[in-house]
Amino acid sequence: MNKFCGIPAFFQNSEVKSDSILLLQLHTNWLPFYINAGSAPTMFTFLNGKKNSGFILIEDM
Numbered sequence: 001m002n003k004f005c006g007i008p009a010f011f012q013n014s015e016v017k018s019d020s021i022l023l024l025q026l027h028t029n030w031l032p033f034y035i036n037a038g039s040a041p042t043m044f045t046f047l048n049g050k051k052n053s054g055f056i057l058i059e060d061m
Contacts, residue, residue: 001024008044012059019049 001009008014008022024045028035037043038060047054 002030008038010044010059011042011061014044014059016046016056016057017049020046020055021049021051023047023054 003025005022006043007023008016022044024043025041026035028037028041028043035043037058040061042054042059043059044059045054046057
């Protein structure tokens, strides 16, 4: 499911630092716009614990 904040729903046992904060989780195949991230991707965007940088993690089946 797509969501803002909360706990990420990883399906490939991905690991992130414990102080990382989930900002957004998107199943990119079901959006009204195109993101070329793989065949069945889920994109997670995180903010680090100091809140001065972030990163994107993409899991694909």
